[in-house]
Amino acid sequence: MNRNLSKIAVPIGVVGILMLLIVPTPAPILDVLIIVNIVLALVILLTTMFVKKPLDFSVFPSLLLVATLFRLGLNVASTRLVLGDGYAGQVIQAFGHVAVGGSIIIGSVVFLILVVIQFVVVTKGAERVAEVGARFTLDAMPGKQMAIDADLNAGLITDVEARKRRAEVSAEADFYGAMDGASKFVKGDAIAGIIIIIINVIGGIAIGMLQRGMEIGDAVNTYTLLTIGDGLVTQIPALLMAVSTGMIVTRSNAEEDMGTTASKQLGQSRTALLIAGGAAIVMGFIPGMPIIPFILVGAFLIIMAQRIRSAEAKAGRDADATERLENAPRPETTEDIIDGMRVHALEILLAPDLVDIVSGASDDLLARVKALRKKIAMDMGFVVPPVRTRDNLELPPSTYSLRIAGVEVGRGIAPPGKILALGDFLDGLPGELTVEPVFGLAGKWVPSEMRHAAEMTGAIVIDRVSVVVTHLSAVITDNAARLLSREDVRVLTDSVKAVNPSAVDELTPSPLSLSELQRVLQGLLSEKVPINDLARIYEALSLRAKVSVDPEGLIEAARQALGPALSAQYLDEGTLRVIMIDPVLEQSLVEGLRPTEFGSQILIDADRIESVIGSLKAAMAASESQGFSAVLVCAPALRPALRRLVSAQVNGIPVLSYHEATVSNIQIETVGVVRRDDALTS
Template sequence: MNRNLSKIAVPIGVVGILMLLIVPTPAPILDLLIIVNIVLALVILLTTMFVKKPLDFSVFPSLLLVATLFRLGLNVASTRLVLGDGYAGQVIAAFGEVAVGGSIVIGAVVFLILIVIQFVVVTKGAERVAEVGARFTLDAMPGKQMAIDADLNAGLITDAQARTRRAEVSAEADFYGAMDGASKFVKGDAIAGIIIIIINIIGGITIGMVQRGMELGDAVNTYTLLTIGDGLVTQIPALLMAVSTGMIVTRSNAEEDMGTTASKQLGQSRTALIIAGGAAIVMGFIPGMPIVPFVVVGTGLIVMAQRLKIAETKAEAAVEAAQRLENAPQPETTDDIIEGMRVHALEILLAPDLVDIVSDASDDLLARVKALRRKIALDLGFVVPPVRTRDNLELPSATYSLRIAGVEVGRGIAPAGKVLALGDFLDGLPGEATVEPVFGLSGKWIPSEMRHSAEMTGAIVIDRVSVVVTHLSAVITDNAARLLSREDVRVLTDSVKAVNPAAVDELTPNPLSLAEVQRVLQGLLTEKVPINDLPRIYEALSLRARVSTDPEGLIEAARQSLGPALSAPYLDEGTLRVIMIDPLLEQSLIEGLRPSEIGSQILMDADRLEAVMNSVKEAVAGIESRGFSAVLVCAPALRPAMHRLVSAQVNGLPVLSYNEATVATIQIETVGVVRREDAISAER
């Protein structure tokens, strides 16, 4: 019932306003409507003071239009009664008699003062602020949208949060645009009030003298007082609405209402209150000045300043006590010793002068690391352990160190106040030459102020936090197998069991234990194969485990189950560029396969193996010189051993089996062949 009433209240109100313009309104009803108008304006004014941000009162522009029409409707209704009956209700009569003392001159002066305050001061200023606010908000809108997209791409916010923030930006632009237009209503209302008053005075005097036969003095006195009373009862709410408009457009987003914010900020300087209080007391001793009010006000300000001092002293004492409690030496327990002994899976150690990047509001390292963990989890299929970040006094200045299980696996520099520029034309820029730690690119650490100059030369400019995070990402990807713990495998298995219980029940604990499953998943991650599709992997492992639990065979079975996902990262517009192995050489390599503890190995004369590897390197170099990349393909039985051989000498060359490369939707382009030693000699 209340919901339905709220839905139709405004439409009914607008229809009622139209009725005011057409249908004569009895004086008692007009009194009620005038009181409603005054109270409504007061409620709106108080609401603008208590909202924390302008968008919390987003209906204000529409409400302002309705309230303005309401006042104009009351003006028409009261004018009809004033000119027709010479009486417009008790409220207007009271304002004409009591508020201005029955004096035409006082009433006219008070009315004109209200008009000047509303039109010249409040309305004009609010209109200008609304115009500037709308312009600045619209200009800043693209930048805010780009910032939201950047946070979304970095993983700092979710899709739902991004949609909410986009809606807030759009709503803010709509609100200030609407306020820019709504402020014109207030200006027009002030002008209309002046015109209506003039018309009512002239019309009332004319009606009084011509139709009612009143003397000029009586007509002027009667109708002018009624008109001024009518003007006051409408201009006072109009002034309140104008002040409300100024309040709402000058408010900034805050966590508290206006009263609380104002009291805190006005009382933040005890010295200012003491000086103001002393000045007030001194002014009271000026000859002719009333000393008592000045002394009372000045004393009040000084008392407030003293109370602030007491409050500040208590707050400082509380902070000091908390710091003493925090810094107080605590008895060392066994748990503390064990915690100190614990080796963390991932660590970022920072030199003391790099600690600022942890709390930098514009680009917080911890937030970026959090987003990186989420991205790697989506890419590789397992949750990276939490990254412990701490300072280390032993590191050289501007240096950071990346550790896995307490062992350093990467180190770099990130000087304060500088950015890393990567490009070929950096000789003209000041800075320290360096080598980018991930891709080995030549670069230079240049002052942050030179960012634009570096970009003008075509260089890629990277901030300090991005350098550290990119390095950390490469380290995690290269060492993913080491980071996958037994507990991680248990958690992943439980998550699979929740959606596909059959795949888990047929695999573990029999025929494979969690340790054996972990070894398989680590083998996949070693070759940078994502383990996102765990149900499919587990189904393949359960079938293979019935035949053999050999780790190499299990890994190959898991790879086969992933199918196109293995070759997809290396496609270029649907084409897979491959390096083949000469069939006779391939057969010779297969014949040289021997089992070992770490998997199958190729037993062959060292000179022949070296010749084969040289042929692989030449093929890879030829492809890279053309600006392409390729994969090495071979027989499924040879693939594991070939991968071990190649990965040790040609870092980054993927090795696929024929089954993994030959997918129906892929076009194969042979771009190189690994040949036998005698074939190589013959070609030469």
């Protein structure tokens, strides 16, 4: 019932306002409506003081228009009664006789003062603030939208929160645009009030003299007082609405209401209150000044300053007690020892002078690491363990260390106040020469203020956080197999089962256990094969497991199922550039295959291995000299063993089987052939 009443209250009110403009209103009803108008304006003003941010009162522009229309309707109704009956109810009568003492001059002066305050001071200022606020809000809107998108892409907020923040930005722009227009209503209302008063005075005197035969003095006294009373009962609510407009457009977003915020901020300086209190007391002793009011005000300010001092001292004691309690040594428990023993999967250790890059801001190391974990999850198909970041006093200055399971796997430097410039023309720049830790590029750590100068030389400029995050990304990619735990495999398997239960039910716990699945997935990750398409991988494994559960065969079955995705990683404009193996050499390598507990191995003499590796290196060098990156292709049975043979010696060249390389819609270009005698045919 209440909800339905709230829905129709405003439409009914607008219809009532329309009736005020058309139908004569009895004086008692007009008294009630005038009181409602005054109270409504007061409620709106108080509401603007207690809201924490302007958007909490987003209905204000529309409410301002309705209130203005209501006031104009009351003006029409009261004018009809004043000119028609010479009486417009007790409220207007009281304002005309009691509020201004029945004096036309006093009433006129009071009314003019109210008009000047509203029109010249409040309305003009509110209009300008609303105009500037709308302009600044609209100008800042693209930047706010970009900031939201950046936070979303970095993983700092969810899609739901991003939509909510975008809606708030849009609502804020709409609100200030509406306020810019609504302020014109306030200005127009003030002008209308003056015109209505003039019309009522002239019309009242004319009616009194011409229709009612009143003397000019009696007509002026009667109708002018009623008109002034009518003007006061409408201008006072209009002034309150004008102040409300200025209040709402000058409010900034805060955590507390205006009164609480003003009290805190006015009382934040004890010295200011003491000086003001002393100045007030001194001014009281100026000859002719009333000393008692000045002394009372000054004493009040000094007392408030002393109370602030006591509050500050108490807050300081509480802070000291809290700090002592936090820093107090506590007995070491078994849980503390166990926590200290725990080995974290991933760690970033920072020298003490590097802790400034962990600031908690949206672009600091922690935020970038969070975004990196999300990116790797999307690219590789597994969730990177949380990265523990802490300082280490044992590290040299400006040094960071990357650890996996407590073992250091990477180290680099990121000097404070420096940026890394990578390029060929850095000799003219001051700084320390270095080697970029991921790609091995020569660079120089130059002062941050030299960024523009470094960019002018054509150098690539990288900030310290990007250096650390790029190094961490390479370490995670190279060690993805070590980071994939059995618990991760269980979580991934459960997620597949939720959408494709048949693929999981046919595979685990029989014929493959979680540990065997972990080994297969680790084998794929060790060759940088994404495991995003787990459903397809599990389907291929379930078919292969019916024949054999040999890990190498399972991995190859999974790779064959992912063939198009594997070759797509190495395409260059739709072309896959490959290095082939001479058929005679390939046949001899296949004949040398022997199964071992660590997988198949190629057992040939060292000279032949050296010859093959040398020929492969020459083929790769020739390809790179032409600006191409190539992959090595071979027979499916040979691929696992050949990959083990060349991965450690030829900088990890990708090795694909013929099945993986020969997929539809791919052009294959042979850029080299590996031969036994080191010859290279291109």
